[in-house]
Amino acid sequence: MRADLLARAIARQLEPVSDCAAFEAKCLVEHFCAAGIDDIYLQRELADVPSARLQEAIQQRLQGIPLQYILGEWDFCGNTFYVNENVLIPRPETELLCECLADKMSPGTYVYDLCAGSGCIAISVAKATGAQVCAVEKYTGAFSVLQRNIQKHGARVQAKQWDITEAPDGSFAPADIILSNPPYIAKGELATLQREVQREPQTALDGGADGFDFYRAICRNFMPLLKPGGYAAFEIGEGQAEGLRQIFSAYRHIQTIKDYNGIERVVIFGKDS
Ligand code: GLN
Numbered sequence: 330m331r332a333d334l335l336a337r338a339i340a341r342q343l344e345p346v347s348d349c350a351a352f353e354a355k356c357l358v359e360h361f362c363a364a365g366i367d368d369i370y371l372q373r374e375l376a377d378v379p380s381a382r383l384q385e386a387i388q389q390r391l392q393g394i395p396l397q398y399i400l401g402e403w404d405f406c407g408n409t410f411y412v413n414e415n416v417l418i419p420r421p422e423t424e425l426l427c428e429c430l431a432d433k434m435s436p437g438t439y440v441y442d443l444c445a446g447s448g449c450i451a452i453s454v455a456k457a458t459g460a461q462v463c464a465v466e467k468y469t470g471a472f473s474v475l476q477r478n479i480q481k482h483g484a485r486v487q488a489k490q491w492d493i494t495e496a497p498d499g500s501f502a503p504a505d506i507i508l509s510n511p512p513y514i515a516k517g518e519l520a521t522l523q524r525e526v527q528r529e530p531q532t533a534l535d536g537g538a539d540g541f542d543f544y545r546a547i548c549r550n551f552m553p554l555l556k557p558g559g560y561a562a563f564e565i566g567e568g569q570a571e572g573l574r575q576i577f578s579a580y581r582h583i584q585t586i587k588d589y590n591g592i593e594r595v596v597i598f599g600k601d602s
Contacts, residue, residue, distance in 0.1 A: 406453035415470030434458035510564035511543030558602035
């Protein structure tokens with residue numbers, strides 16, 4: 330079967346559930362038929378079309394399962410990460426969090442990634458800068474994805490299973506930088522999220538009654554571990570920048586960065602030396 334015709338046929342099937350059916354169809358053809366994007370554009374014949382597996386994938390997608398979970402992997406900051414229903418799917422706007430303090434990181438820098446999930450932030454930062462990163466994750470299902478991703482990338486990342494709402498014990502070293510993309514959706518808004526997002530772990534999305542529970546926990550439990558002169562950067566949801574400045578009012582507000590949709594997405598604080 331010709332790669333482009335197969336992709337087009339799949340795209341037609343996915344149109345009822347996807348705004349980017351053509352893109353998703355190309356991803357499925359590439360993944361399941363071991364094809365490259367050039368096979369589709371150059372209209373090549375595919376040697377191997379596993380029809381049953383493709384049909385199963387299409388059915389899953391029609392039922393609202395996100396493409397990323399069907400593929401079992403997704404790209405973030407130029408790296409490919411394992412993903413499954415135990416972790417949040419890495420999102421392009423989160424790349425801002427990885428980039429925003431990269432110029433302050435080097436092999437001597439100690440960094441925490443709190444609520445690490447798949448480890449996409451911790452591993453991307455460690456690979457790009459050589460910094461030593463401690464990735465902290467509470468849930469066992471997510472923690473095993475994190476460990477698999479660390480192994481896959483051979484990254485200089487230590488995985489630590491810990492609930493960040495608990496005060497850290499003596500095994501937590503002082504840090505130069507804290508990064509976190511914690512759950513930040515207000516509980517009442519969870520039911521309004523898109524069908525695919527509903528398939529993501531609620532524990533990775535639910536930020537408590539006002540959405541700020543995890544920022545408060547980090548401020549209370551982990552900011553004391555930040556060395557004087559250190560920085561903390563957080564991803565936030567739309568409209569949360571002011572709330573964050575209030576929670577972290579004991580620290581210097583360095584910068585709020587907008588994402589490519591013009592939404593304030595990352596807030597950086599500094600601890601005076
Ligand atoms: N840090 C992970 C990510 O950005 C998980 C975030 C989360 O579970 N809220 O993908």
